[in-house]
Amino acid sequence: MRTPHVVIIGAGMGGLVAALDLAVHGLAVTLVERADVIGGKLAHVDIAGATIDVGPTVLTMRDVFEAIFARAGTTLADHLTLRPASLLARHAWNAEARLDLFADPRASEQAIGVFAGAAAARGFHRFCRDAQAIFKALETPFLRARTPRLKTLLAGAGISGLLAMARVSPFRPLWRALETYFPDPRLRQLFARYATYCGAAPTLAPATLMLIAHVEQSGVWLVEGGMYRLAEALRTLALTHGARLRTRSEVAEILAVGGRACGVRLASGEEIAADAVIANGDVAALAGGLFGDAGRRAVSAIAGGSRSLSAMTWAMRADVEGFPLAHHSVFFSPDYEAEFSDIVTHGRLPGRPSVYLCAQDRDDRGAWRASTTQAPAGGERLFCIVNAPACGDQRPLTDAEITRCEAVTLATLARCGLSLRSDPAKRLISTPADFAARFPATGGALYGRAIHGWQESFRRPGARTSLPGLYLAGGSVHPGAGLPMAALSGGHAAMSLLADLASTSRLHPVGMFGGISTPSATTLVTASR
Template sequence: MIRSDRKRISHEPAPTSDRVIIVGAGMAGLSAAVLLAARGLAVTVVEAADHAGGKIRAVPVAGRPVDSGPTVVTMRWAFEELFDDAGTRLDDHLTLRPAEILARHAWSRDERLDLFADPERSAAAIADFAGIAEADRYRDFCDHAARVYRSMEAPFIRGPRPTPIGLSLAGGLSGARDLAAAQPFATLWDALGRRFRDPRLRQLYARYATYCGASPFAAPATLMLIAHVEQSGVWTIDGGMTRLPEAMTAVAASHGAAFRFSTGAETILTDGGRTTGVRLDDGETLRADAVLFCGDVSALGSGLLGEAVRGAATATAPGRRSLSALTLSMVAETDGFPLVRHNVFFGDDYRGEFEDLFRHRRLPHRPTVYLCAQDRDAGDGEGDRTTGPERLFAIINAPATGDTETFEDEETQRCTESATALMARCGLTLAGTPAQRVVTSPADFARRFPGTGGAIYGPAGHGWKAAFERNGAQTRLPGLYLAGGSVHPGPGIAMAALSGRRAAERILTDLTSRNRSRRVAMPGGMSMRSATTGPAD
């Protein structure tokens, strides 16, 4: 259902045929392209890869496409609103199917727990798994997570980059109480320890920190809101996740947006203290009234897009990067474990795993493994079986050191063997050949996303200030804007799409202000102050 409590992009004609160049065709760039093109702006999207989607991609393995990035859609309303603002409907372009089982979790052959979209089914499963008292604590946890989400949605998730004071005042006295109840100064691990007695449930919900590339031992307790996000709906897409960026590209193109794939941006150009366009890696120059950069902000801060824009955004220091990943895209036969669409296998040294990742900056010796069985449906699991080799995608958390470490075969093999042994202890065996497996390391992610070292989620969300330290849509340099997972409001396909919306709104406001000031220019060149000369948001 489309929410009504949000800022809509006007369907009135654009004030001019202003030219906007968008660098990057991930979720943020595509979202902005849809909205700006629908307003009549001349939009050109340049993308170094040969396809749209950013971190959404399909890897061919044994002749079959394996989704090898994000595997589900949450916060569906963000995409419903996007398509609505472009004059169409999400359901006219994609078939999304709700998941009944959110995930199957395993610690051993005899310790398995399913979480469901229906909280009462989850409570019943938890009662069988950990006792009635723990099921009651789970219900309290769900109420708390919903309260945290409500306190954060309007001022943070939907709004421009907030300040701590602005966020606390946004909802008045009740909003301040809700924010305080969210325990922003406590770590997620500590807060969960006060809510659950069973260490396995604490470990399960602590995993939400990794959705932001963070450690649960350093991430704020506000991340409990992710539990509410998942209970509000998790969807798979018929045909695979790549259908989403394909649909967004088609909608933007229908409104006149142009796409240049296999075309990288070499330099963002400036003149007179203002952004003027982009020089492409083939030497061509594209002029523009605004440039929206949707890569990781560290690429700007490290000078990869030119010295003139180095200071336009805050780069992420190597020690503050989020997690990377070691992923395996596979086609294999499985046996011994009742796989559902989404499965998580937990190691027995969770603290040690994150010590390896963030302190020692190495692949974990005893990793947790997420496994997406893509030929299984996301229904109730009954009768959900497949015969023969099936498509699998495994994610193991890894440090973002892809620009300094080569991740030799011996190291990755040790880690994957540890992961395979964990799954075997839980009952799952995999049979396949090396030719039926594609491994992606942090070094591979570092090459795909320059300036990141392989970090997938921008800066790690550690500490209560992390959310306020992300760059906003507007930079210090007039005409240059930012969007994407390293920008407010944060990582994840829906959040990245929302950052694209925020950037599109900022661009429209600034260009409108600029055009009006041009029309009332005074003799001698004085004009009304443009919004682009104001402070960065």
């Protein structure tokens, strides 16, 4: 019996996991990547001799990755050193108003009580209770389902689960639902921010996204040496098990014969035959015809108005004064609704943005991660993010708009007491147009389809397409955006492919692997902030 051959397009997280899983099961795997590096959105850059993560900045849902490494006969600890974060993020609204949120909800409840009073602490307690209830209601019939359906969700949630969701009113926008817990608008901003983890505007995202708070409290981990080491570890394992990796190999077309995917044609003209193909990239690229007519017909188109958020980002070496940065710090705008109205309604950069800043030389509580008592020579490593519209392919930002965005971003930081000094030569700016170039057909959207409205979670495609032999992985398919979700999608694609090969061909049957169809976290969580 000959060995089935699979071509995987895209060496992002979903592609790496699919390649590893299939190689472990004895299939011949060729992983092709258009860039000269692997990782997709799990990326890093070198600035003045220092490596800075410019994608996900922490690892969440550790059990997902433990399962992936276990399927390959090893452990996560054999390849990575992880440090648990007890402080999730430090938040600021101005120079005086600051609040730390902790992995331990009891510590957060106490801090909220000091910050906003006993009623706010009680509201947080109820919020955590309901977030946990929603998670439990959705975990089996939705989160653990490979292809979730509303009918199975309603049947599987049970009476208690449906009552829990009714208490939260999941059909309301998250922003409005939070009013029942937090009269203080600052706390509504803090917990509405979870919507941006999956690229949604808090004013339009469904209230069910509050379950992300419960998931985050299950563990946040810092990776020693940087997040990119996760991609490197998966690549090494996949190659060890026999997979082949080809970078600088752009796919121009998915080939099909007799109504079935049968390989790919590269931009160079080379054709690679295969028994099946996995497309690990944004579904918009397939729907837009970037992989030929066969790929276009295999998926449904996504409307431009349904795109998730993009971002303006700055990776830099900088000197910092004033604000006691933690590893994760968030600086809020004075008007959250106006901020997302600018982005979603008007398609422009926010006039007064909120800012996320990752201080990568600091631990979760802000102490230097190296054995030193001072900042690294040349400035500490910072990664800064401001939400932006996914307009990179329609209306690239002008130099004036970018300059103004940088100015108002620095103004937000200054209002909260933080001063940054950075040499322009030690700063790398990325815009929606830059992300659109890296991820074609997205306009720079970083999370696939925006979860605006409760029905959107059911509109993500699953691993199988209408073209037999063609499968999907990545953050734009179920179970959703974010590093652990993309990893789960790669496992789903591999499992679906193995099952179909075993049932529809005379090829040697392959064993199934367990666990990947039962994620233990939300389909709507991203691994980065």
